[in-house]
Amino acid sequence: MSLSEKVLTGDVRAAARLMRDIDDNRPSAVTELKQIYARTGNAYIIGITGPPGAGKSTLVDQLTASFRKQGKKVGVVAIDPTSPFTGGAILGDRIRMNRHATDDGVFIRSLATRGALGGLSRSTSDVALVLDALGMDIIIIETVGVGQDEVDIVKAAHTTCVVMVPGMGDDIQAIKAGILEIGDVFVVNKADREGADRTARELAAMLEMRDTPQGDWQPQVFKTEAQRGTGIDELVGEILTHRDHLFSSGLIETFLRERNERHFVDILRDSLYKHAMAFMDRTATLPRVLDGMADSSIDPYSAAEEVIAEMLGYDPQSV
Amino acid sequence: MSERTLRILVGKPGLDGHDRGAKIIARAFRDAGFEVIYTGLHQTPEQIVSAAIQEDVDCVGLSILSGAHNTLLPRVCQLLGEKGADDIKVFGGGVIPEDDIAGLKSAGISEVFTPGTSTEDIVKWIGTNIRPRA
Missing domain, CATH: 3.40.50.300 (P-loop containing nucleotide triphosphate hydrolases)
Structure with missing residues (x-):
């Protein structure tokens, strides 16, 4: 049984462990959270x-x-x-x-x-x-x-x-x-x-x-x-x-919408950041940017836009 | 993937009212980069075990000065076992006679620290013997 299934049966140890995985940023925690969200x-x-x-x-x-x-x-x-x-x-x-x-x-x-x-x-x-x-x-x-x-x-x-x-x-x-x-x-x-x-x-x-x-x-x-x-x-x-x-x-509707927006945007920001760091790792971008900043041939603003453009396949300047 | 942070419960089972030692240990663990759940004085083994499970700690450190170590420390290990949580290690410290240490270890206590042990040595022991769970 997965942690999330155990949590749904009221298993205290499983709940405590899932909380630890969440706190420690384990990728498995995301998989488990997907399973419990609807409940x-x-x-x-x-x-x-x-x-x-x-x-x-x-x-x-x-x-x-x-x-x-x-x-x-x-x-x-x-x-x-x-x-x-x-x-x-x-x-x-x-x-x-x-x-x-x-x-x-x-x-x-x-x-x-x-x-x-x-x-x-x-x-x-x-x-x-x-x-x-x-x-x-x-x-x-x-x-x-x-x-x-x-x-x-x-x-x-x-x-x-x-x-x-x-x-x-x-x-x-x-x-x-x-x-x-x-x-x-x-x-x-x-x-x-x-x-x-x-x-x-x-x-x-x-x-x-x-x-x-x-x-x-x-x-x-x-x-x-x-x-x-x-x-x-x-x-x-x-x-x-x-x-x-x-x-x-009826204020509960507004509250939940705002809360969900915050929750989603937080997850999206975290996730984009992780993907961007992994992408830069794979493409060895960071040392290149730092070298460019050292001799002023690159500014950090353009470098960030370029990473986003390469990673997501669109030009941030165009949106 | 980020490293796990080690989580330790520091508690005082039983009736003695002196928690200066426990607080010094808690502080040393904090300075070593651990998350310390400090549960304070006068805890029953049942309370300690329940807290250890809810907090998902890697180990439990119990300070005991009352002389009841031969009863209380094994009881904590026994309850952890009953809850299927005997992967949570237990160590003890305080006024514990040398003669009692072998018995405590055979009851499941991982280590016993007697008066005069430096906090560095305890932190070092944790670093060598306790790993955050996988």
């Missing part, structure tokens, strides 16, 4: 993003417990950073989720960013597909701790929760562009700390400044203490309300 699209994907130390992992642990109580199977993808110097990583998000380790209805996978800059790893969407094929009802994706501009999660998750903590800065922070624009739900975690009400007020004020057309989703701010489980029921309720809104408003 995915059933899971609801929730994104949890926010700065390092905001309590994302603890929140994921609480959300997992809550969805398990409702009888849902939960997959978790938790992302931590790769060292730019050694390529190594310490993936420590599981520490907060250990109570679910022996629950057959929960599958937790840690991924390292491996150089990706948008808050996710390159493999995240495909790993989520495997969890979907494995029969998970809910998939929670926890991004690496983000600053202001890592917003890939919004294209991967149906509902994105932005988690903040008190004392992150004054209210000008709240009107900057970036992660504060992408939340469907905002969470002020560690709400027992001083300044929580002020942070919640500033976020709410920022959200009210938006020009939300009638009938569009209006994000709200929720206060939680993930460590104690305070505010979790309300947060889960809001996530489900957002899901209902996506479906009843």
Whole structure:
């Protein structure tokens, strides 16, 4: 039986191995993904993003417990950073989720960013597909701790929760562009700390400044203490309300189209790059281009166009 | 085709509450270019084995200072075997008497590192003995 067939029968080991093959960029992973793709699209994907130390992992642990109580199977993808110097990583998000380790209805996978800059790893969407094929009802994706501009999660998750903590800065922070624009739900975690009400007020004020057309989703701010489980029921309720809104408003169609476009274009770009590198290898193009650039007889712009023209058989200048 | 990145689970089974050693090892593995899944304190063998399988690690390193190594380390190997995952190697470290090492190895533990072992030596042992799966 192939890995993908085993995944579709609920085989945890096979799923874990397929995820590794995806993460390690094995050509076999693509073959397996083709086999499961048609059987995915059933899971609801929730994104949890926010700065390092905001309590994302603890929140994921609480959300997992809550969805398990409702009888849902939960997959978790938790992302931590790769060292730019050694390529190594310490993936420590599981520490907060250990109570679910022996629950057959929960599958937790840690991924390292491996150089990706948008808050996710390159493999995240495909790993989520495997969890979907494995029969998970809910998939929670926890991004690496983000600053202001890592917003890939919004294209991967149906509902994105932005988690903040008190004392992150004054209210000008709240009107900057970036992660504060992408939340469907905002969470002020560690709400027992001083300044929580002020942070919640500033976020709410920022959200009210938006020009939300009638009938569009209006994000709200929720206060939680993930460590104690305070505010979790309300947060889960809001996530489900957002899901209902996506479906009843028909916005789900737009979301899926945009997500699929992103997924396809990412795969196409990766694939074109790989083919171009292999092509240049075969035709010994790279040393020739580098020699030409060294004596200024070739510029890199024309060289790139020539490679594309030779490889694909058409002139990029003509389109 | 790109090389696989080695994945290692570092965990602390049982009841002792000292994870400084485990954290130093985790950090040394990170610096050696491995992906380290650190599961923290007070883990049962069942939790460790489940995490090792879900994370598709190549090996499991267990730090143990409580004296329960003769029970907990073989139990991890046994559970991995029951799940058809005995290709995941297990090594241990901590306060483990020399006299116990032979017994642990015959129970399936690949190597035991006692106090005073340098992190370089452990990383070197991994490099020689643990290969990322094909």
